[in-house]
Amino acid sequence: MSGDEQRYGEFVAVRRHGDGGHVAELVLDRPKAMNAVSSAMAASLTEACAALAADPTVRTTVLTSSNDRAFCVGADLKERNSLTDAELVRQRPAARAAYTGVLDLPMPAVAAVHGFALGGGYELALACDVIVADASAVVGLPEVSVGVLPGGGGTQLLPRRVGAARAAELVFTARRVAAAEAAELGLVDVLAPDGGDAREEALALAARIAANSPVGLRAAKKAMRLGQGLDLRAGLEVEDAAWRSVAFSGDRAEGVAAFNEKRKPQWPGE
DSSP states (O other), rough: OOOEEEEETEEEEEEEESSSGGEEEEEEOGGGTTTTTTTHHHHHHHHHHHHTTTOOTOOOOEEEEESSSEEEEOHHHHHHSSSSSSHHHHHHHHHHHHHHHTTOOOOOOOEESSSSSTTTTHHHTSSEEEEEEEEEEEOOGGGGGGGGTTTTTTTHHHHHHHHHHHHHHHHHHHEEEEEHHHHHHTTTSSSOOTTTTTHHHHHHHHHHHEEEEOHHHHHHHHHHHHTTTTTTTHHHHHHHHHHHHHHTTHHHHHHHHHHTTOOOOOOOOO
């Protein structure tokens, strides 16, 4: 860990890890409220994601929590309860921007789920490419139990992850799912070993990802995201466009040279 920490408001921090700081840890840091997403926290998360997206040295982002009991328990319902209808409507774009900020990160993003990841908290994890969890994890989208629906991407991201029928059962019942079942159903992707910690496992995974070409990583993510839901032929055209965007890059030249010279590549990132 480099020791660098950049604060975004009171509730969000970014830390850099590894040689060159190529792994960014995006920390939800409102522990007293179990990282409930307030308007202030949403604005800070949006700002932090914009800064990460604009930084070409970041190869992987890991979304973590500073709370021992929860990754994130979703929207700040105490704040929501104090808003008038007009204020809630005005807040909506700012809240939505926080979830979109994570979803639109151009580099691979890994969520490290420890404890509760409920409602908007689980939607933040769903916005990442890979979800790592440990034995303490409990995930779910309980919004219909309080009279709303998942509004941070859950109705769209969960069916893409586990299929329409499974997502419907989970959303309609509002049930919470513990780590082992969550892994079995595909709600999370990687379970930390027994006694392991999601953050440590996610940072280790991120380091392995970050060893690869930043140009290749971003292009691969873009191709997978844009091609999702398209028919095969259209998806292959998306892939071809992504290939053409990297085929003559400095990273590609360095990768081939390093392979032939049997050495570790030094990625120029362009």
